[in-house]
Amino acid sequence: MKKILLPLFMMTCTLVMNAQTAKEEIAKNPCLSASNYLAYPGPTTELTKAPKGYKPFYISHYGRHGSRYLIGTDDYYTPVEVMTEAEKAGKLTPLGKDVLRRLILIRDEAEKRDGELTQLGAEQHQQIAARMYERFPEVFKGDVCIDAKSTVVIRCILSMENELHQLLLKNPKLRITHDASAHDMYFMNQQDKPLYDKKLPQRSKVLFKEFCERRPTHARLLSTLFNDPDYIHYDIDGVKLADLLFKLASNLQSSELRKEITLYDLFTPEEIYQNWEKNNVWWYLTYANCSYNGGTQPFSQRNLLRNIIHQADSCIQIEHPGATLRFGHETMVMPLTCLLNLNGYGNQTNDLEQLVSNGWYNYRIFPMGANIQFIFYRKTFGGDVIFKVLLNENEATLPIATDMAPYYHWNDFKTYYLKKLEEFERSEK
Secondary structure, three states: OOHHHHHHHHHHHHHHHOOOOHHHHHHHOHHHHHHHHOOOOOOOOOOOOOOOOOEEEEEEEEEEOOOEOOOOOHHHHHHHHHHHHHHHOOOEOHHHHHHHHHHHHHHHHOOOOOOOEOHHHHHHHHHHHHHHHHHOHHHHOOOOEEEEEEOOOHHHHHHHHHHHHHHHHHOOOOEEEEEEOHHHHHHHOOOOHHHHOOOOOHHHHHHHHHHHHOOOOOHHHHHHHEOOHHHHHHHOOHHHHHHHHHHHHHHHHHOHHHHOOOOHHHOOHHHHHHHHHHHHHHHHHHHOOOHHHOOOHHHHHHHHHHHHHHHHHHHHOOOOOEEEEEEEOHHHHHHHHHHHOHHHOOOOOOOHHHOOOOOOOHHHOOOOOOEEEEEEEEOOOOOOOEEEEEEOOEEEOOOOOOOEOOEEEHHHHHHHHHHHHHHHHHHHO
């Protein structure tokens, strides 16, 4: 099999992934509309058997924290305050009164838990670790070293600890090192202000505003909650309230309250889909390889990619290196996915209306607990090293040639991506 067969493999994968449109998928499962608030769905495909004689020996990983409460208490308090005032004024419908009851339950559960890991978030990482161990037992055999690092945010630290605890339950002999320090934030959560300042230029802001205006999702909703059109028009910020209600509906799936209540019933299927479309476009404009900001945002993860390459090169020199685990945020997973161009997510489009039809679905990239795993294989110590990439535990494609898809040669990967990083860095000087 020749390396030129790669485009056929990538095209086949794309056709399989896009066999259902986003609209169809969201209609069947409204939770997908949550974008980055989607609770981790777990792998959906079987793994391809490694080429004959190759065995896994090392894993390099970057993962997002698990399901969390919303960041910013205003997201919980503002809807309750707005609707409480309306109730006092006699402006709520019966549905509006019931929604207020639900909002109070949501607010009270999240009290003083700003951005914290939920119970479900902990369970997600336990399950991810268990599957990693069961899928690649050779990597975790004996007293190998597991080196784990987290950003300094508590939900990421707890996500790391839940995975490590699960691995220790599987193999108590593991030698584990774990840390969360500002010392490592230059690659774990790089802050590149000059680059970020280019993220949303004026043209992008106007285009996004126009895109959203073509998808109004608040008027019908508000008319079901409030009984006075004048009150809606003059006394509340209806667009903001509708957006907050959708945000709460989206994140409710990460809470234990998901077993008791929902807010998705407030929206029609079309409103759910259009809310997702707006979020999908926003993430593309701000973190992906978008031409309107020069296509540079994925390079915010250049230090992370260099660390992945450097650590892998070091671990390849060890007979039984174990695993390197990193725990951070979706604002790393998204641009890293685009920098690698996994599954074509680094491709560009100048027509935002065509983004979805081109297969750019943000919920496939960065749900709660999202992760990218590099699984390394070789026949013998010192021999040829191949690898595959898993995006959320599903095999992913890369834009480099291979004679063994979905496996790639490590040296081909290094040559391609180090050149890509060097070209960007030269252009920035």
